[in-house]
Amino acid sequence: MxxxxxxxxxxxxxxxxxxxxxxxxxxxxxxxxxxxxxxxxxxxxxxxxxxxxxxxxxxxxxxxxxxxxxxxxxxxxxxxxxxxxxxxxxxxxxxxxxxxxxxxxxxxxxxxxxxxxxxxxxxxxxxxxxxxxxxxxxxxxxxxxxxxxxxxxxxxxxxxxxxxxxxxxxxxxxxxxxxxxxxxxxxxxxxxxxxxxxxxxxxxxxxHLCDLMPGTTHEDASLVVAPLSHGAGVHQLAQVARGVKTVLLSGDRFDIDEAWALVEKWRITNLFTVPTIVKMLTEHPAVDTHDHSSLRYVIYAGAPMYREDQKHALKKLGKVLVQYFGLGEVTGNITVLPPALHEPEDGLGVRVGTCGYERTGMQISIQDETGRELATGETGEICVCGPAVFAGYYDNPEANAKAFRDGWFRTGDLGHMDEEGYLYITGRASDMYISGGSNVYPREIEEKILTHEAVAEVAILGVPDRTWGEVGVAVCVLRPQANLSERELLAWMDGKVARYKLPKRVFFWNALPKSAYGKITKKDIRAELEVRGCLPLDHPTQIPA
CATH class of the missing domain: 3.40.50.980 (Rossmann fold)
Structure with a gap:
């Protein structure tokens, strides 16, 4: 039978x-x-x-x-x-x-x-x-x-x-x-x-080869300026796939002059880094003393790049910037903003603030707290599916249950998409705060502060307030030889953002704490504010006039 x-x-x-x-x-x-x-x-x-x-x-x-x-x-x-x-x-x-x-x-x-x-x-x-x-x-x-x-x-x-x-x-x-x-x-x-x-x-x-570095061959060379344990390791794996030479800095300290010297010596064509490192590389005098004409792709990820920093880098390097948005769980593969869409000046048709469009083979859904997909232009959680999404967290069923909903990986980032499918990140869900009943997204205010000529870096956090529920606290790093007071900065901001979005306090530090990968770490900023006695804000507040 x-x-x-x-x-x-x-x-x-x-x-x-x-x-x-x-x-x-x-x-x-x-x-x-x-x-x-x-x-x-x-x-x-x-x-x-x-x-x-x-x-x-x-x-x-x-x-x-x-x-x-x-x-x-x-x-x-x-x-x-x-x-x-x-x-x-x-x-x-x-x-x-x-x-x-x-x-x-x-x-x-x-x-x-x-x-x-x-x-x-x-x-x-x-x-x-x-x-x-x-x-x-x-x-x-x-x-x-x-x-x-x-x-x-x-x-x-x-x-x-x-x-x-x-x-x-x-x-x-x-x-x-x-x-x-x-x-x-x-x-x-x-x-x-x-x-x-x-x-x-x-x-x-x-x-990566398709969307970030098209045309890459064994004649290329890649400079490593970040630890190989995370995103740089993924990037170098892609280089090996095409026989691309990998060049390391000689020590574990980030030496900007050496980095530019290696770009010139080995005719480096691509590198992967984070926005703060791009900023450091392009603001250092060595960028003008070494030949970097071989560069085709300067890829940055890990955090959005502020528009003023983008403009400066483009003026120094030309149209070689590539942005991608992604998390370790999606190994970077969510969006891409290629060199052609990085414009050195604002103007008609320039999408300021976007992190690009969906990567090949990936799909984004903007969802509310219940998992309902939101309409174009509405802000919600950025969720993603596709072959780049990881298999889950090891031995952590609780985290897996929180991370996935109906097959979508929940990034924890907030944003919206425009009519043509370009994604705009508002910030981390944990960064948003509510002041007087209104949602405040720190990135919007940070972008505005960075247009002030005296400010090199800024981070804004929401902190508890007895009157408004939460208010913003800004921590700024000034450019060398610059002078700026809290009152002057708040007065300058008046009229540039809605009054409820204005920070209640502004503090000036010599540097902002960063992770080993060059990201500004807001949890460390909050802890340092507490150590310095800046938090909590002790008395009922008024939004500054």
Whole structure:
């Protein structure tokens, strides 16, 4: 008797879907461009063939240490070739790469080790305290590899030499197999591990090359000015896919003069960074003393770029700016604003304040608190779906339940779309405050303050107030040699924004606290205001006249 197979609805029988292991990007580059320089760090220059051999050897070392498919490998390191290689070595054996922000404290890194269930640790020799605390907090860690000579682990380069003659097969992977735990910044609560997968990241790499850097080839070169543990690592993965040379700064300190010297020396064509770093790069005298004509794409993300900073950067660099909006959970793939849409002057047809249109293969929905899609021009939560959305948070069902609604990933950002599908971010839902019953979005007021010639940076926070419920407090950084008082700034703003949006108080600091990735961190500003005795505002207030 012949068995009858029931066809499921839709007529398609689900099958497991094998995809390319992402480590193959490096192997492909080595096959095609083996003799060309693939990586530069100070005096170290490695060809693609040398990188491939080193990664294969480290993969063999991991396998010899018992690391297998699905195991998590924590990496605590500054930017260096070994950290770069560790990503591909983990991918090769099917392990999950778990990079940290190297500026985190030992206790913070120990939490990441514990929460990720790490089995091994690759740690730069400068962080022995981290190793001690991690070992105590995460007993599942079986062995430690040290980048550079140390007493706490096996030397990375010695292991590469020891296993240089060995090969281990590249692990076969399915679309949803994890490859990277991308820890959120933890701006609210403790960091969460966003699970990035081999299939998802293959789409992300393709999308980056399609939407951010069209025409990229092995003749290009990319400068790294941010830690490889987060967005810069995603960006460099896309470079490897096209055989693009990666160039690191020589140290872990951000040296602007060195950055521009490297742009000139290596004919850098693209770099990824955040708006504050673009601002620093283009306001430094070195931008005028080094040739940067090779640049085609200066990609910025992580936060919106204020319009005045955009204008200045465009005047210095020309139309090379590329903005993208995205979160770690969507690996940047939400919108793009390409160079052609970055205009150096305001005028008819210039969309001031937009972060661009939907990335290829991605869809945005502006929703209210119930999940109802809002009309064009209405402000609500920015929700997104598409192949770049992560697989969920590791071992955190509560966070997953909050993050997804009816298949849409909820970004937590507020914004609206215009008739042509351009997105405008109003701010984080947590940044908005209500003053006298009216919603106030700090970014709008920050943009206006930055048009004052004396102000270099600003952040506005909503704080409790007995009269109005909440009012704004502005913290400004002035340009060198500039002078400006609170009363003068508030008087200058009068008439430029509605009165209920005016900050109640303005404070002037020498600098604003920033994350390791160059983002202004408002939670740290709030904490510092409290430490300085500026908060709470103690008495009933009046909106300044």
């Amino acid at each position: 012949t068995a009858i197979v029931q066809t499921p609805p839709g007529g398609v029988t689900p099958v497991s879907k094998r995809v390319m292991n992402l480590a193959n990007f490096l192997h492909q580059a080595a096959r095609r461009h083996g003799k060309e320089i693939g990586f530069v760090w100070g005096d170290t220059g490695l060809t693609w063939a040398e990188l491939d051999r080193r990664v294969n050897a480290m993969a063999a070392a991991l396998a010899a240490g018992g690391i297998k498919k699905g195991d998590r490998v924590l990496v605590q390191s500054k930017n260096c070739n070994q950290m770069f290689e560790s990503m591909f070595a983990c991918f090769h054996v099917g392990a999950v790469w778990v990079p940290t922000n190297f500026r985190q404290t030992p206790a913070e890194v120990a939490y990441l080790a514990q929460s990720s269930g790490a089995s091994a640790l690759i740690c730069h020799c400068d962080f022995p305290e981290h190793v001690a605390v991690v070992r105590e907090a995460a007993p599942d860690i079986r062995f430690v590899i040290s980048i550079g000579a140390s007493e706490f682990g096996q030397d990375y380069d010695a292991l590469v030499a020891q296993h240089s003659a060995e090969t281990v097969p590249m692990a076969g992977v399915q679309h949803d197999d994890p490859c990277w735990f991308f820890f959120t910044s933890g701006t609210t609560g403790r960091p969460k591990a966003a699970i990035l997968t081999h299939g998802q990241m293959a789409f992300v790499v393709t999308n």
